[in-house]
Amino acid sequence: MSNLSRQVSNSLNLSTSPNLSFHSPPTSFRQPPSFQSSASYSAGVAAIAKQLKPFDTKDVKVLLLENVNQAGVNILKEQGYQVEAIKSSLPEDQLIEKIRDVQVIGIRSKTKLTERVLQEAKNLIVIGCFCIGTNQVDLKYAASQGIAVFNSPFSNSRSVAELVIAEVIALARQLADRSMELHNGVWNKVSKGCWEVRGKTLGIVGYGHIGSQLSVLAEAMGMEVIYYDVVTLMGLGTAKQVHSLDDLLDQSDFVTLHVPETADTKNLIGKEQFEKMKNGSYLINNARGKVVDIPALIEAMRSGKIAGAAIDVFPNEPAGNGDYFNNELNNWTKDLQGLKNLILTPHIGGSTEEAQSAIGVEVSNALVKYVNEGSTLGAVNMPEVQLRNLTLDEPNGVRVVFIHKNVPGVLRQVNGVLLNHNIVKQSSDSRGDIAYLMADVSDVKEEEIRNLFQSLEELPSSLRTRMLY
Ligand SMILES: NC(=O)C1=CN([C@@H]2O[C@H](COP(=O)(O)OP(=O)(O)OC[C@H]3O[C@@H](n4cnc5c(N)ncnc54)[C@H](O)[C@@H]3O)[C@@H](O)[C@H]2O)C=CC1
Numbered sequence: 001m002s003n004l005s006r007q008v009s010n011s012l013n014l015s016t017s018p019n020l021s022f023h024s025p026p027t028s029f030r031q032p033p034s035f036q037s038s039a040s041y042s043a044g045v046a047a048i049a050k051q052l053k054p055f056d057t058k059d060v061k062v063l064l065l066e067n068v069n070q071a072g073v074n075i076l077k078e079q080g081y082q083v084e085a086i087k088s089s090l091p092e093d094q095l096i097e098k099i100r101d102v103q104v105i106g107i108r109s110k111t112k113l114t115e116r117v118l119q120e121a122k123n124l125i126v127i128g129c130f131c132i133g134t135n136q137v138d139l140k141y142a143a144s145q146g147i148a149v150f151n152s153p154f155s156n157s158r159s160v161a162e163l164v165i166a167e168v169i170a171l172a173r174q175l176a177d178r179s180m181e182l183h184n185g186v187w188n189k190v191s192k193g194c195w196e197v198r199g200k201t202l203g204i205v206g207y208g209h210i211g212s213q214l215s216v217l218a219e220a221m222g223m224e225v226i227y228y229d230v231v232t233l234m235g236l237g238t239a240k241q242v243h244s245l246d247d248l249l250d251q252s253d254f255v256t257l258h259v260p261e262t263a264d265t266k267n268l269i270g271k272e273q274f275e276k277m278k279n280g281s282y283l284i285n286n287a288r289g290k291v292v293d294i295p296a297l298i299e300a301m302r303s304g305k306i307a308g309a310a311i312d313v314f315p316n317e318p319a320g321n322g323d324y325f326n327n328e329l330n331n332w333t334k335d336l337q338g339l340k341n342l343i344l345t346p347h348i349g350g351s352t353e354e355a356q357s358a359i360g361v362e363v364s365n366a367l368v369k370y371v372n373e374g375s376t377l378g379a380v381n382m383p384e385v386q387l388r389n390l391t392l393d394e395p396n397g398v399r400v401v402f403i404h405k406n407v408p409g410v411l412r413q414v415n416g417v418l419l420n421h422n423i424v425k426q427s428s429d430s431r432g433d434i435a436y437l438m439a440d441v442s443d444v445k446e447e448e449i450r451n452l453f454q455s456l457e458e459l460p461s462s463l464r465t466r467m468l469y
Pocket residue numbers: 132133134153154156157160205206207208209210211228229230231258259260261262264265286287288312313347348349350351
């Protein structure tokens with residue numbers, strides 16, 4: 001089959017453009033990979049894994065926004081994909097224009113992939129969030145269109161935790177103000193209102209990857225650590241979980257937020273919560289802009305209730321470097337900029353060389369595994385399904401990926417379509433309304449692929465079908 005040319009139209013969801021012709025992967029893509037399935041070994045045959053490619057890889061169009069790290073860009077380019085990498089996010093109209101054309105999009109925290117945008121993304125099969133948060137993507141709608149979403153769940157956690165440590169000390173010592181004053185020629189040597197952090201209590205809201213990492217670092221500096229989380233979690237070191245957010249606010253000298261943006265965390269910290277915090281305590285927000293009611297923070301800082309704050313994330317953030325951060329973006333910006341002992345940073349919590357290259361590699365590899373092999377391992381909106389490799393000694397093997405509504409009777413229908421072929425292996429799982437099925441089928445002739453594809457697409461439960469070979 002490898003030498004046959006394929007004419008398969010875009011309506012089959014096999015490629016981007018209706019007019020493209022499809023060819024087998026070049027032989028250069030069939031290098032023996034380092035991984036061989038354990039089953040092949042156990043059979044005593046060192047079978048070579050077959051490198052699956054859905055289409056001539058240069059037909060795969062990828063749009064990367066928000067300055068995705070070069071290590072990630074390179075991985076996608078090495079596959080032969082057509083990669084367009086842009087340093088900023090795009091206004092919605094330009095995003096819609098571009099997303100229509102691509103199978104793969106990579107974004108960071110800024111680009112909103114709403115239902116409105118995704119409705120236009122007719123060719124899109126997968127989204128890579130080159131960051132932790134996935135709140136910027138309508139995950140449910142994406143799944144309903146058979147679009148898988150991947151992220152990097154912890155590659156920048158350490159970077160955020162270290163930034164918080166820096167901020168805790170900087171706030172306790174009013175470091176940003178002193179530095180700013182001296183930049184302006186003012187010598188202001190003060191100790192009033194400046195503290196050591198040793199023995200102070202750090203209250204962590206959200207004890208996940210970042211919160212728990214931070215917990216360890218803070219204890220090493222001699223801080224007491226308490227945390228609040230909706231889930232009961234084991235504290236690291238001597239950190240203790242408290243029963244409620246109010247308990248945490250009541251006991252903490254520093255409150256730091258590490259929750260995702262959800263309906264429940266919107267304005268989690270507002271006027272009422274500031275009143276419950278200790279007099280002269282500090283707030284740090286590296287989570288998401290909407291988690292804190294900023295006008296309420298401004299009031300609490302003006303009154304002296306809150307002695308300092310560090311804010312890295314904002315409800316509306318500029319599209320890219322060099323853009324203005326002013327009242328047009330958020331109508332309280334000027335008031336915020338006028339406050340003392342307030343550290344403002346441009347969403348740099350995860351912005352380190354280490355984190356960005358690790359994220360680039362991790363997410364790009366997940367995208368390649370999904371595009372080429374159908375593996376959903378690590379997907380955030382689909383069940384996780386993967387199959388061991390097809391091997392080169394299985395001639396004319398085809399991998400069927402069938403994303404479908406999670407309703408009764410589908411497996412019977414799919415196996416009905418595949419009736420005349422040997423299903424070498426099959427795996428299927430569901431997550432909410434969506435189910436994902438992969439099957440490796442042997443001895444499929446070139447001309448049969450289209451028919452199998454069409455028969456699967458015609459099943460009432462079908463959301464998206466892909467044939468990899
Ligand atoms: N400033 C930056 O550059 C970065 C910001 N982030 C933000 O930090 C967030 C947290 O990241 P991770 O620690 O990796 O996430 P995670 O998912 O590992 O942990 C989040 C924790 O928050 C808890 N949680 C959820 N809702 C809660 C609520 N209402 N009250 C209390 N706890 C709640 C969860 O149970 C979980 O333990 C991300 O979702 C992202 O929005 C992440 C990386 C970089």
